[in-house]
Amino acid sequence: MTPLVQSFVGHFGEMGSRWGINRTVGQIYALIFVSPTALCADEIADTLACSRSNVSMGLKELQSWRLVKMKHVAGDRREFFEAPTDAWEVFRTLAEERRRREMEPTLTMLRSALLEEPGSEADRIAQERMRSMHDLIDLLSTWFDDVQRLDAQTLAKLMRMGSKVQKLLELTGQLKSGSKE
């Protein structure tokens, strides 16, 4: 590893816990991400000085996040791994997986809680707050879904507009005056 790659890999290792992955998984991803060629598990274990089995587990997790994909090389029985380099694709994948893992279970729980009959005034208030939480998460979730379908260019354009979008919305409101909003 060159010093440049080393600092990148090191950072991903340290940030891992904040991002909900462990040190090794972060390092493996970083290493694959900047590697010019696909890497095999042994190379990774060797470079990161950790056990082969740890790499195996880490790769499985990264695949479950769809952050690395396997690649077969003709005439070589080993499995090689590479990371999508299109940053937009990576972002969309991450957003989608996070939605699935971090939001969907909560939505399910909230939906069932909202079906219960409140047994007290405290329950009624609790349910009211759960409803506002549900509605927001639901909205964000649907929105993610929609945005995911936009191509990178459109998204970038949208983002570069930033808060100017507000003015755009006001404009449209005028054009199709009589909107229910």
Added chain:
Amino acid sequence: MTPLVQSFVGHFGEMGSRWGINRTVGQIYALIFVSPTALCADEIADTLACSRSNVSMGLKELQSWRLVKMKHVAGDRREFFEAPTDAWEVFRTLAEERRRREMEPTLTMLRSALLEEPGSEADRIAQERMRSMHDLIDLLSTWFDDVQRLDAQTLAKLMRMGSKVQKLLELTGQLKSGSKE
């Protein structure tokens, strides 16, 4: 705790680790969020059957995330805690804190890595990928900043439009034809 509140608190405890907080912190937040009145630390420790000091630590963390705020009651020396109930406000707070904790350190690292002189072809390729990662995170970061300034209503409107935004953008492109995009 009523069964309704219990299942909500329980869920937040379980999801805690996925969200980067621990069980107790998740439970404390959930409890405060649905409580009709502000709670004091002793009540929380009592309800969750955990130590007073654990609650103290948890509250400190939740305050650092700006998810709960302290409230003083006249003639009572204890501190009471309540959670903002406006879901939009909560979402913005979370997005902002996450940006600060999960994205900013990486941006800093990437910026300094991009200033280095690549020492090899591998370094050059690595740096190229780091640049695309940097540019995306930077874009997202700025965008969050902008969007944060929008009021809840505008944001909700924008989200409800979902992917229709694309058509809106195409339309604007036509209006001010000759755009550099």
Added chain:
DNA sequence: TCGAAGTTTCAGTAATTACTGAAATTTGAT
């Protein structure tokens, strides 16, 4: 079908993170 190369699983251990209770500190009324 055998064996070698490659991969995964898993039980045990190391490292980290969470929690507790006691002691120290802070706060505010008298």
Added chain:
DNA sequence: ATCAAATTTCAGTAATTACTGAAACTTCGA
């Protein structure tokens, strides 16, 4: 200033999570 109520800190311990190495399994060529 003093005291008591409230809160925080922190060292020790419990619980959880990460990692390793050995064994089991899989795959493919001969």
